Amino acid sequence: MSVGNGGSAGHLAVRDLSIHFPTDDGLVRAVDGLSFTLERGKTLGIVGESGSGKSVTSLGILGLHKGGHARISGEIWLDGEELVSASADAVRKLRGKKMAMIFQDPLSAMHPYYTVGHQIVEAYRIHNQVSKAAARRHAIDMLGRVGIPEPAQRVDNYPHEFSGGMRQRAMIAMALSCDPELLIADEPTTALDVTVQAQILDLMRDLQREFDSALIIITHDLGVVAELSDDILVMYGGKCIEYGTADDVFYRPEHPYTWGLLGSMPRLDRAPTERLLPIKGSPPSLINVPPGCAFHPRCPYEERTEGRASTEVPGLLETEGGHLVRCHLPREERRAIWENDVKPMLETT
Amino acid sequence: MTTYIIRRLIGAVIMLLIVSMVTFAIFFLVPRLAGATPESLASRYAGRTATAETQKLIADRLGFNDPLVVQYGRFVKGLVAGSEFDTGASIEQCPAPCFGYSYITQQPVWPDLVDRSRVTLSLAVGAAAIWVFAGVAAGVVSALRRGSFFDRAAMGIALAGVSLPVFFTGMISLVFFSYSLGLTAPGGTYVDFTVNPAQWAYSLILPWITLAFLFAAGYARLTRAGMLETMNEDYVRTARAKGLPERTVVVKHGLRGALTPIVTIFGLDFGLLLGGAVLTESTFSLNGLGKYAIDAITNNDLPKVMGVTLLAAVFVVVANLIVDLLYAVVDPRVRLS
Numbered sequence: 001m002s003v004g005n006g007g008s009a010g011h012l013a014v015r016d017l018s019i020h021f022p023t024d025d026g027l028v029r030a031v032d033g034l035s036f037t038l039e040r041g042k043t044l045g046i047v048g049e050s051g052s053g054k055s056v057t058s059l060g061i062l063g064l065h066k067g068g069h070a071r072i073s074g075e076i077w078l079d080g081e082e083l084v085s086a087s088a089d090a091v092r093k094l095r096g097k098k099m100a101m102i103f104q105d106p107l108s109a110m111h112p113y114y115t116v117g118h119q120i121v122e123a124y125r126i127h128n129q130v131s132k133a134a135a136r137r138h139a140i141d142m143l144g145r146v147g148i149p150e151p152a153q154r155v156d157n158y159p160h161e162f163s164g165g166m167r168q169r170a171m172i173a174m175a176l177s178c179d180p181e182l183l184i185a186d187e188p189t190t191a192l193d194v195t196v197q198a199q200i201l202d203l204m205r206d207l208q209r210e211f212d213s214a215l216i217i218i219t220h221d222l223g224v225v226a227e228l229s230d231d232i233l234v235m236y237g238g239k240c241i242e243y244g245t246a247d248d249v250f251y252r253p254e255h256p257y258t259w260g261l262l263g264s265m266p267r268l269d270r271a272p273t274e275r276l277l278p279i280k281g282s283p284p285s286l287i288n289v290p291p292g293c294a295f296h297p298r299c300p301y302e303e304r305t306e307g308r309a310s311t312e313v314p315g316l317l318e319t320e321g322g323h324l325v326r327c328h329l330p331r332e333e334r335r336a337i338w339e340n341d342v343k344p345m346l347e348t349t
Numbered sequence: 350m351t352t353y354i355i356r357r358l359i360g361a362v363i364m365l366l367i368v369s370m371v372t373f374a375i376f377f378l379v380p381r382l383a384g385a386t387p388e389s390l391a392s393r394y395a396g397r398t399a400t401a402e403t404q405k406l407i408a409d410r411l412g413f414n415d416p417l418v419v420q421y422g423r424f425v426k427g428l429v430a431g432s433e434f435d436t437g438a439s440i441e442q443c444p445a446p447c448f449g450y451s452y453i454t455q456q457p458v459w460p461d462l463v464d465r466s467r468v469t470l471s472l473a474v475g476a477a478a479i480w481v482f483a484g485v486a487a488g489v490v491s492a493l494r495r496g497s498f499f500d501r502a503a504m505g506i507a508l509a510g511v512s513l514p515v516f517f518t519g520m521i522s523l524v525f526f527s528y529s530l531g532l533t534a535p536g537g538t539y540v541d542f543t544v545n546p547a548q549w550a551y552s553l554i555l556p557w558i559t560l561a562f563l564f565a566a567g568y569a570r571l572t573r574a575g576m577l578e579t580m581n582e583d584y585v586r587t588a589r590a591k592g593l594p595e596r597t598v599v600v601k602h603g604l605r606g607a608l609t610p611i612v613t614i615f616g617l618d619f620g621l622l623l624g625g626a627v628l629t630e631s632t633f634s635l636n637g638l639g640k641y642a643i644d645a646i647t648n649n650d651l652p653k654v655m656g657v658t659l660l661a662a663v664f665v666v667v668a669n670l671i672v673d674l675l676y677a678v679v680d681p682r683v684r685l686s
Binding site: 062064092093094095096097100101103105108109110111112113122123126127158160171174 | 582583584586587588589590591592593594595602605606679680681682
């Protein structure tokens with residue numbers, strides 16, 4: 001494991017990360033040249049449709065990308081240690097301890113045959129030399145901190161004896177049991193009731209402050225991201241297409257795909273008769289990513305690039321103060337489209 | 350839970366009653382429908398040379414002239430409370446559970462059954478230990494190295510194991526390991542565990558392996574299929590995300606999740622086997638329940654056949670019950686009610 005100053009740019013620094021899977025049908029470029037940094041105490045939202053590579057990114061950071069055939073390149077720096085070149089065993093020892101993950105469906109993500117307490121104790125004891133009794137006390141303490149009532153009794157329950165929200169709380173307790181510096185939540189609220197979703201998001205925000213960890217939220221739900229994120233990274237076809245602060249992405253979005261995402265979000269403040277503005281077409285196959293800009297077949301402004309969109313991959317360029325956009329349209333034109341066409345359509349009529 | 354067990358036990362008793370009725374009907378009603386008379390049944394006890402009068406006398410004493418229901422009632426009563434047999438010279442006490450007397454040897458069946466069970470149990474326990482260990486281990490490794498040489502070889506051997514009958518593999522291995530190489534005991538040399546445990550294992554090692562080969566194959570395939578499924582489960586990914594070593598992930602999380610069907614099948618296989626491993630016992634000349642049954646059938650020795658059948662039914666029914674109870678232990682989501 002190489003130790004250096006590579007991580008100084010942020011607590012977590014991902015540089016030019018690519019994860020490719022060779023398959024019989026061709027090379028799947030699940031993640032292609034992704035870079036971002038994240039400080040402790042900050043939250044990054046990674047947004048994209050299914051198959052945009054956002055989950056593979058998170059699994060790649062943890063070293064859990066499936067299949068021994070995956071080709072991973074680039075750098076992942078966590079707290080001064082580089083993970084891509086580190087041995088599998090070294091990364092395993094960091095998993096759960098320095099970086100932990102919360103999964104989408106807490107029912108299937110917990111082992112049905114072990115008690116919740118046992119699963120937390122297991123996560124804690126693998127990285128801490130403590131007695132079973134001490135680990136159990138810690139598990140009860142953690143369950144209490146994530147808001148599970150009567151934790152001393154519930155610790156001996158099986159996952160199926162918990163409600164969906166309780167299960168996700170228990171998953172969070174498990175993930176935070178070793179006080180990780182980086183917490184990755186992959187669609188943490190998608191499988192939950194709407195009423196529970198808000199509670200879980202509140203809990204995650206509170207706990208993140210308490211534990212001062214860096215948090216990555218992966219979701220397709222812009223509402224979740226708006227609630228929690230400091231920064232937002234929009235992924236499409238395995239690439240970052242827009243990156244900036246939450247304000248940048250929500251109030252000054254410059255990529256047509258981001259506009260599309262905002263347009264397909266249902267909002268209460270819009271007239272019920274008004275239709276959503278879905279993005280036409282479907283996400284690209286990661287095997288045959290369209291040439292040029294991966295979004296061009298679905299982009300309503302494609303013809304304005306005079307053919308460059310279908311031939312030339314646009315660079316991820318800074319538009320203003322750390323706000324990055326990957327688009328061929330000239331900046332002035334993008335802003336004009338946003339101000340004059342898109343924004344008025346999104347706002348209340 | 351307790352009510353569940355009681356209910357299941359009552360069900361088991363009813364099941365055994367039905368089995369006994371069916372067996373009894375097959376052995377005593379069907380011959381009569383086919384034209385057998387009480388005298389011809391009695392001739393089995395009396396021998397071929399007996400006079401017609403002797404036959405009639407014996408038929409009377411054994412109650413072959415009574416209605417079938419009465420005979421069945423007497424049979425069940427013998428099982429529960431024991432019974433007496435009038436051999437002519439004296440009255441024999443047959444203590445419960447009384448399965449009657451052998452037509453051929455004139456000996457009570459039950460002590461025979463107990464005796465033979467020891468052999469079959471020895472055979473089944475040793476073979477089961479081998480096949481569970483070998484089968485599950487091969488299945489796990491095959492699943493983890495899916496498509497590898499090991500996987501293909503193991504599954505090929507597994508296919509051979511299921512397909513080749515015991516009398517074939519048994520004979521081949523006897524010829525090779527016993528008679529050519531002299532490594533293992535020849536057939537028919539059973540030594541009881543209480544006499545000499547080492548000799549016991551030596552006398553049984555070849556039958557164990559032969560029988561285990563037949564069963565291990567199924568367990569390997571079952572384990573492999575289960576592991577391929579569970580290793581893709583989210584909870585295995587969670588286990589990895591916790592930073593557990595791969596061995597713990599595979600055994601504690603993956604294999605544990607695949608265990609339920611294995612436990613089920615094992616209970617049923619083992620119960621069935623206790624009723625007699627007919628082919629293995631015949632091949633290796635082991636005097637277990639299976640060989641006992643074969644001999645009894647060959648000699649038309651009805652009480653013996655009845656005895657083995659009922660005992661085997663008891664094993665299967667009890668194994669079923671244990672499997673159902675084990676479900677709740679293996680899978681905490683199962684509620685017995």
